[in-house]
Amino acid sequence: MADFFTEDLLQRKDRKVNEINAGRYLPMLPPERPVDPQWKCQSSGECCTIPKEVVMTKQEAAHLVARAPTTITLQFRPVEKDSRMVAMKAGPCPLFIFHSCIVYEHRPYNCRRFICMRPDVKAEPLEEDGWKNHMDRVNTNRTMRRLAIRNQKKAQRWGNKMGWSDTPAPEPSVIITG
Numbered sequence: 318m319a320d321f322f323t324e325d326l327l328q329r330k331d332r333k334v335n336e337i338n339a340g341r342y343l344p345m346l347p348p349e350r351p352v353d354p355q356w357k358c359q360s361s362g363e364c365c366t367i368p369k370e371v372v373m374t375k376q377e378a379a380h381l382v383a384r385a386p387t388t389i390t391l392q393f394r395p396v397e398k399d400s401r402m403v404a405m406k407a408g409p410c411p412l413f414i415f416h417s418c419i420v421y422e423h424r425p426y427n428c429r430r431f432i433c434m435r436p437d438v439k440a441e442p443l444e445e446d447g448w449k450n451h452m453d454r455v456n457t458n459r460t461m462r463r464l465a466i467r468n469q470k471k472a473q474r475w476g477n478k479m480g481w482s483d484t485p486a487p488e489p490s491v492i493i494t495g
Contacts, residue, residue, distance in 0.1 A: 347453040353436035354460045363443040364431055365413035370404040372396060373425040376481055378403050384423045385412060426481070430472035434461055 373381070378393055385391060389411050396402035405425075412420050418428075434454045435441045444450055454461040 347449075347456055349457045350441070350450070350453050351436050352434070352454055352458050352461050354464075356432070356434055356436065356461075356464060358432065359435075359438050360416075361438040361443075362413060362416055363438065364428075364433060365407070365418060366409035367443055367445060368410075369406075369408040370394075371407050371410065371425055371427055372402055372404045373427060374401055374481060375403055376479075377425045378405065380423060380479070381405075381412075381420060381425060384420050386419070426472055426476050429475055430469050432465065432468050434464070 378391075382391055391411060392406040393403040394406070396404055410418070412418055412424075418424060431451070433443055433450050435443070435450055441450065451465070455465045456462075
């Protein structure tokens, strides 16, 4: 009887170890994707054609509208969780014409900070939200994480230069005199 009980426990332990190794119990990192430490944008335009909308501040939207040709209609909707933000209808972006962004120098912060990091855009499609390609690489590769940080800082410098900050403006102080 003891042998059967011991054997059964060992079999269950082996099965549990195999399940853990197969990722059934432990959260696993995303699969490693191919990386290129010298990554450069290949200008496929998928980041301008696949996302359904681009979120930006109202200031960015006004800046964009002022620089877009008057023949192009830009559609915005308010972002529910933040009254300072709007979402421009994209998928494809109305400013992406003839395989080129016609307001590239004035593109919004979210467009500036997005990099897909795909070494071969023909071999790996851009996932619908776009960030999975990016985040899988950032989460599994130190070099790509550094590249993402560098790109984020560059976009942030642009935003600061434009007078935009990711922190809300302080509320005006009220002085009560009596």
